[in-house]
Amino acid sequence: MAARPTVDDTPTTAPPARIGYPALLRTPGAWRFLTPAFVARLPYAMLSMGIALLVLDTDGSYGIAGAVAATAATAQAVVGPLTGRLADRIGQAPVLVPVVLVHAVSVGLLIALALGHAPAWTLFLAAAPAGASVPQIGAMVRSRWLTRLSDRPAHLGTAFAFESVTDELTFVVGPVLAGAIASTVAPAAALITEAALTVAGGLLFAAQRASAPVVRRAAGAGARPASALVSPGVRLLAGCFLGVGTVFGGMQVSVIAFAEQAGQGGLSGVVYGVFAGGSMLAGVAYGMANWRRSAQQRLLVSYALLVLGCSVLWAMPNLTALAVAGLVCGLAIAPTLISGYTLVETLAPEGAKTEAFTWLTGAIGLGLAIGSTVAGQLIDRSGPSLGFLVPVAGAGAGLVALVTMRRLLTARGSAGRTVARGGSTAPALAGSAVD
Template sequence: MTVTARRTVDDTPAPTRPRPAARVGYGTLLRTPGARRFLLPAFAARLPFAMLSLGIVLLVRDTYGSYGTAGAVAAVSAVAQAFVGPQTGRLADRYGQAAVLVPSVLVHAASVGALIALALGHAPVWTLFLAAAPAGASVPQIGAMVRARWVAKLADSSPGTLNTAFAFESVTDELTFVIGPVLATAVATGLSPATGLVAEAALTVVGGLAFAAQRGTAPARHPHEPGVRRVSALASPGVRLLAAAFLGVGTVFGAMQVSVTAFAEAAGQPGASGTVYGVFAGGSMLAGVLYGMVAWRRSARQRMLGSYALLVLGCSTLWAMPGLTALALAGLVCGLAIAPTLITGYTLVETLVPDGAKTEAFTWLTGAIGLGLAAGSTVAGRLIDGHGPSAGFLVPVTGAGLGLVALVVLRRLLVAPATPGTPGRPSRTVAQSAAPAQLVGAAKG
């Protein structure tokens, strides 16, 4: 909700009645100078994010015969990404995105190649973990970097423009989760599971290097200043709460990948798993498109609580579905709450950190999703091995339910803290001190 201000003679702003942010179309957003040059390679580079975990599950399940083992190896990769990714985001804020991306994609390709060779050679399981860790740690944080570019490009734009940009990015994320699993499954089942991971590594290298080459749209570097203590984005209580909430969303992703794969195989249609998961992601993509077109009157915090509650409700029916068609429909309903939750979370976190920590903050949320994905895939894999495919669907509702409890109990942390200032002036956070007042209004709904 935008806050307008009336200037008096002594230049003291007086707030007037709040009004919703103006709606900004996707066409207007895409006409932002330089946007299309970084968006196309970014899409190719982030597509493997939706392929890596599923590709690992398909390869390890094929070579070792256990969903539990497959989920554990995928979990190691996701955990490594969750903890190392924010550090690469911090380095990108400090040294620039290209300086981090180039070595990351090369390490990723080498690590995935090692994992494939070990799996095909039926090496001890612990060696798979050693290869999966650097493969996950080196996943390029393209989504966070693109969002940081939007923040830099739209700093002087209307509040609705940034909200639309985050909606567009969420839709793009979901599109990758529509195409990625289908592509990974098609290649893995049509050729071989190893080829699926080869395709993932190739896309990472080509897309990552092409994105890194677009230096003209990269945000400004924020090098370390001598004598100034640099604080992590995770020092903000609001960022920590949002990371916990995104952890719950990650359990939905991880458990769905493993559970849908097992459910489809049990139904005698293993090739349908990518399609079912794609329907789930498609529901989120549709919701994201519509969400970005609405001029919202409710605050971002209220929208976050509402969309997260709908996510828990949608996940509560998955375990009871009798067949693939019913599962796809239930997944569609569940997916409708994903994009609104992610869009609102990124909108909120942007207000909680200073300019020099925005990539890191976005990466903590992405990393939290990865960590939740790891936990979800591991627990779901164990439940499937012991109790059948449907048991794996208990994980999404449990993980999302815990995230909702955290949001409801600690929701006050989602309000950006005010810095000391002149009485009567609008409160602004450190993150907002260099941003226009309109951006503050967008963040607060």
């Protein structure tokens, strides 16, 4: 029996050359797709808050507002991987154009129903397609990096770090922007802005065809490319990212409740911003470091640190202490996500890279919806401290799965597809040629 390829953990006498962000951003054509991608990704974190604020303003029920927002988030998590798979099969632009148009129509319908005080069940029907049609720009950008860096695989770790920092930035700026527009103009205006940015950024991103991955045709007449989920490693990473999503969801609801109980509700955004900011800073540092350990080992360490950080949240006596504890948790988030995205590239079948990335992103969104719902129920019963048990429970379950099944994270079938040091991968990227 052939020996299973192993992850190379042996340190070398000389570390690989550091690959910095300036070198990455000098990649020819990078800014042409990064700029519209940022515009299209910014609304990603605006949608849930915008929906909640609009429904709360027109219906007055926190329960209905949260449930409608959760419906959109769940639809996005379920349908997102399907649009990612379709993008792998027919190309990004043919998927993006109709998706962003459906999104604009769905959001417009939701606004009209809410302002018209339509029955609550109609809001759920409109929220589902609004969430399902959120374009999977983050996954598509990561796929474009694979194409652009096919001749420079050592840059991939830095590219994925840059993308995680961008994700965190949108999660910091998006809710603040939605809240500011809702409070200064009108709640409906926040969702209108979200839809406008999604359409403008999505169409401009789709127009950048030169950087798009080559569509891989399955061999044989009528053959269909394999799904990313045929890889046990991809399934394991999706489960682990589901645990990370529960941290996001449980933290959001519990921080708000904790601040309200302390009589400082206006500071909840600041505390959560510290959490997200810690993740963003860790992502910046991660991409600048020369790593001597494999991405698999980095994932194990960062995930364990995340669980450790979450385990003390429930015991914090005041907002200042909670902000410090949240910062510690945040420092483990970006390294976990970056390591996971780096690994999934080596584990997903050829022709299913975008789908694989969307499964991870969708798992985070689904975990967020589950975490916020469960935490909300626990807070209603016993207060905010109990809500903070949701992040540690979700992340703890993910860590158990990761430790017990970590062998699944080793790429099979090619000794050359080894996770390299330096925060990058060194896979065989043949066939990912630039258009």
